[in-house]
Amino acid sequence: MLTLASSAAPAAxxxxxxxxxxxxxxxxxxxxxxxxSAGVVETAAGIGVFDxxxxxxxxxxxxxARGDEWRRFDALFDAYFLPPNRSAFVRHRDAGPGASHxxxxxxxxxxxxxxxxxxxxxxxEDDGPGERHGASLEESLASTDFRDLHRSEELRxxxxxxxxxxxxxxxxxxxxxxxxxRGRRMDLQGTIRRxxxxxxxxxxxxxxxxxxxxxxxxxxxxxxxxxxxxxxxxLRLARALCLELADIxxxxxxxxxxxxxxxxxxxxxxxSQERLHLLASGxxxxxxxxxxxxAFNRRHAPxxxxxxxxxxxxxxxxxxxxxxxxxxxxxxxxxRARRIVWLNPLLGRPDFxxxxxxxxxxxxxxxxxxPGADLASVERVxxxxxxxxx
Amino acid sequence: xxxxAQRMSAVVELQRQLQDxxxxxxxPLAAALLLMLDLRRPLLLEGEAGxxxxxxxxxxxxxxxxxxIRLQCYEGLxxxxxxxxxxxxxxxxxxxxxxxxxxxxxxxxxDIFSExxxxxxPLLEAISCADPPVLLIDEIDRADEAFEAYLLExxxxxxxxxxxxxxxxxxxxxxxxxxxxxTRELSDALRRRxxxxxxxxxxxxxxxxxxxxxxPEATGKLARQLVEFVQSVxxxxxxxxxxxxxxxxxxxxxxxxxxxxxxxGGAERIVETLAALIKTRDDRxxxxxxxxxxxxxxx
Numbered sequence: 235m236l237t238l239a240s241s242a243a244p245a246a247x248x249x250x251x252x253x254x255x256x257x258x259x260x261x262x263x264x265x266x267x268x269x270x271s272a273g274v275v276e277t278a279a280g281i282g283v284f285d286x287x288x289x290x291x292x293x294x295x296x297x298x299a300r301g302d303e304w305r306r307f308d309a310l311f312d313a314y315f316l317p318p319n320r321s322a323f324v325r326h327r328d329a330g331p332g333a334s335h336x337x338x339x340x341x342x343x344x345x346x347x348x349x350x351x352x353x354x355x356x357x358x359e360d361d362g363p364g365e366r367h368g369a370s371l372e373e374s375l376a377s378t379d380f381r382d383l384h385r386s387e388e389l390r391x392x393x394x395x396x397x398x399x400x401x402x403x404x405x406x407x408x409x410x411x412x413x414x415x416r417g418r419r420m421d422l423q424g425t426i427r428r429x430x431x432x433x434x435x436x437x438x439x440x441x442x443x444x445x446x447x448x449x450x451x452x453x454x455x456x457x458x459x460x461x462x463x464x465x466x467x468x469l470r471l472a473r474a475l476c477l478e479l480a481d482i483x484x485x486x487x488x489x490x491x492x493x494x495x496x497x498x499x500x501x502x503x504x505x506s507q508e509r510l511h512l513l514a515s516g517x518x519x520x521x522x523x524x525x526x527x528x529a530f531n532r533r534h535a536p537x538x539x540x541x542x543x544x545x546x547x548x549x550x551x552x553x554x555x556x557x558x559x560x561x562x563x564x565x566x567x568x569x570r571a572r573r574i575v576w577l578n579p580l581l582g583r584p585d586f587x588x589x590x591x592x593x594x595x596x597x598x599x600x601x602x603x604x605p606g607a608d609l610a611s612v613e614r615v616x617x618x619x620x621x622x623x624x
Numbered sequence: 625x626x627x628x629a630q631r632m633s634a635v636v637e638l639q640r641q642l643q644d645x646x647x648x649x650x651x652p653l654a655a656a657l658l659l660m661l662d663l664r665r666p667l668l669l670e671g672e673a674g675x676x677x678x679x680x681x682x683x684x685x686x687x688x689x690x691x692x693i694r695l696q697c698y699e700g701l702x703x704x705x706x707x708x709x710x711x712x713x714x715x716x717x718x719x720x721x722x723x724x725x726x727x728x729x730x731x732x733x734x735d736i737f738s739e740x741x742x743x744x745x746p747l748l749e750a751i752s753c754a755d756p757p758v759l760l761i762d763e764i765d766r767a768d769e770a771f772e773a774y775l776l777e778x779x780x781x782x783x784x785x786x787x788x789x790x791x792x793x794x795x796x797x798x799x800x801x802x803x804x805x806x807t808r809e810l811s812d813a814l815r816r817r818x819x820x821x822x823x824x825x826x827x828x829x830x831x832x833x834x835x836x837x838x839x840p841e842a843t844g845k846l847a848r849q850l851v852e853f854v855q856s857v858x859x860x861x862x863x864x865x866x867x868x869x870x871x872x873x874x875x876x877x878x879x880x881x882x883x884x885x886x887x888x889g890g891a892e893r894i895v896e897t898l899a900a901l902i903k904t905r906d907d908r909x910x911x912x913x914x915x916x917x918x919x920x921x922x923x
Binding site: 265267277280281282283286287288290291292294295296298299300301304305412423426427429430433434445535536539540541569570 | 815
């Protein structure tokens with residue numbers, strides 16, 4: 235199998251070949267670290283085997299960390315260690331990792347171009363046919379939609395709602411009890427423990443109370459053109475939430491995914507707006523929900539999403555990308571998160587049914603699919619969200 | 625004999641030992657277990673519920689003649705339940721008894737906070753065994769992230785600090801087997817520290833071997849038929865697919881009812897035993913007499 239394993243080949247070349255395997259896996263999306271290269275060589279040396287199935291099985295156990303890696307490993311192992319396959323495979327992969335470190339892969343460049351052109355068009359098209367089409371549809375609901383929420387009175391209503399919501403989030407407690415400095419019930423065991431210091435006389439009483447939890451919210455806002463009547467409302471809502479809650483993380487997506495936490499948390503509202511404006515400089519292009527959620531899964535989800543995380547996606551579900559990708563990405567999120575809520579501003583309309591292919595792919599993975607065209611409908615979603623995070 | 629051949633014979637030997645302990649392991653799993661013994665790293669087992677993840681640890685303990693210490697994780701599992709706790713009641717009693725003792729206070733205190741009053745929970749137990757035990761940390765995905773972090777620390781240093789007593793170092797390094805059902809994504813740090821093995825539903829041959837080893841009363845024909853039946857049930861779109869444990873339960877149920885072969889005519893009686901195999905109401909609704917008869921006919 236390994237041609238270098240012959241006695242004539244120097245050990246150094248063999249080691250280099252083995253050490254390169256971890257990098258090869260990394261290039262193929264495995265979560266292997268820098269020290270794993272050394273681990274591969276050590277393992278091979280430790281078990282005294284440099285080829286064959288034993289090496290395959292051992293490295294598989296060593297380098298895989300999750301189910302999808304497990305299933306892809308054998309093909310990659312063959313590709314790397316079996317010469318003919320390998321050359322074919324590497325040529326196929328060449329454009330990926332190597333290029334992306336440089337000025338940007340072709341894919342990136344295309345994206346840049348797309349975004350730039352969208353930005354250029356945004357000014358010209360403001361009163362163009364695309365915008366009018368959206369506007370005429372929404373005309374009838376104008377009184378309840380978010381587009382009117384520039385008024386300060388509405389802003390105050392948003393803030394009042396988020397404050398109420400934040401207060402309830404902060405006071406979430408579990409049924410399970412833990413020790414507290416001051417609590418509802420006496421902790422007998424803890425009291426006895428403390429009385430040891432005073433020879434068995436309980437001077438200081440220990441208490442217990444229901445355990446607090448720290449739920450986390452992740453907000454994914456669709457900022458595409460079709461969502462533009464609602465984007466500003468949701469950004470306001472996100473900003474109000476960010477100022478009230480510590481553990482909330484916001485992203486906007488259209489063709490790309492961007493974190494907007496820092497901009498939202500800026501205490502100065504005008505500077506916050508300015509920064510958001512800069513971040514959103516590509517708004518109004520098509521939407522690739524699936525790809526954006528996959529990017530979220532890859533880059534942010536391991537760090538952000540835990541078992542008490544609720545994910546709120548705000549989007550109309552009009553996806554120009556592949557619906558299967560959206561379904562897969564949501565499926566992965568579903569496994570990590572406590573709850574996935576999808577707010578669709580169009581859902582409240584009498585004539586709307588979620589028939590777009592993107593929405594159809596998403597529906598099986600959602601815990602709650604609700605209308606989100608006005609403040610009242612957002613408010614209706616929140617109690618069940620809090621209940622789910624308990 | 626070459627190194628590779630030596631290693632392979634070691635793998636086969638371990639495989640045989642596991643089989644003697646009642647567990648059919650494929651060679652890759654045996655190789656991973658061997659690597660785990662070499663590197664002394666924990667082994668993380670993932671896979672659907674009921675594919676025999678827990679059994680791996682039990683079989684490994686039996687095969688190596690080691691003690692099995694099991695820590696079942698659950699939400700809210702804390703240090704006191706997993707590592708150690710002081711036996712306060714006994715300590716208090718001791719204080720009362722020591723009241724008229726003339727010894728200096730420092731010595732009394734040392735006496736009260738000695739190992740005699742320490743209740744060992746699984747993790748402390750595991751690192752204070754003289755012979756390396758097998759430590760099974762079952763369903764770690766049910767425990768909180770905080771506990772995972774704590775465990776990570778223990779697994780890297782194999783020592784534990786007890787404020788009143790000092791640091792307890794591992795007498796011997798336990799063989800750690802961690803299982804997860806994937807209800808929650810585990811931290812990357814934990815994954816990185818462990819060797820990994822994904823256990824799938826068994827193939828027909830493997831499952832047949834398991835049934836033969838665990839239910840020797842079943843005749844060859846029945847064993848083959850019932851395994852084929854279970855395999856085709858698994859290919860159906862079910863909420864809860866039957867695991868190996870279900871297969872064995874079902875085999876026992878069939879034997880108990882005296883069913884010697886699965887055939888179309890006996891569909892009625894097979895339906896009666898399906899409670900051992902199909903565990904949700906929705907899935908059960910799909911198994912009418914006709915469906916069962918059709919599957920049985922194909923076996």
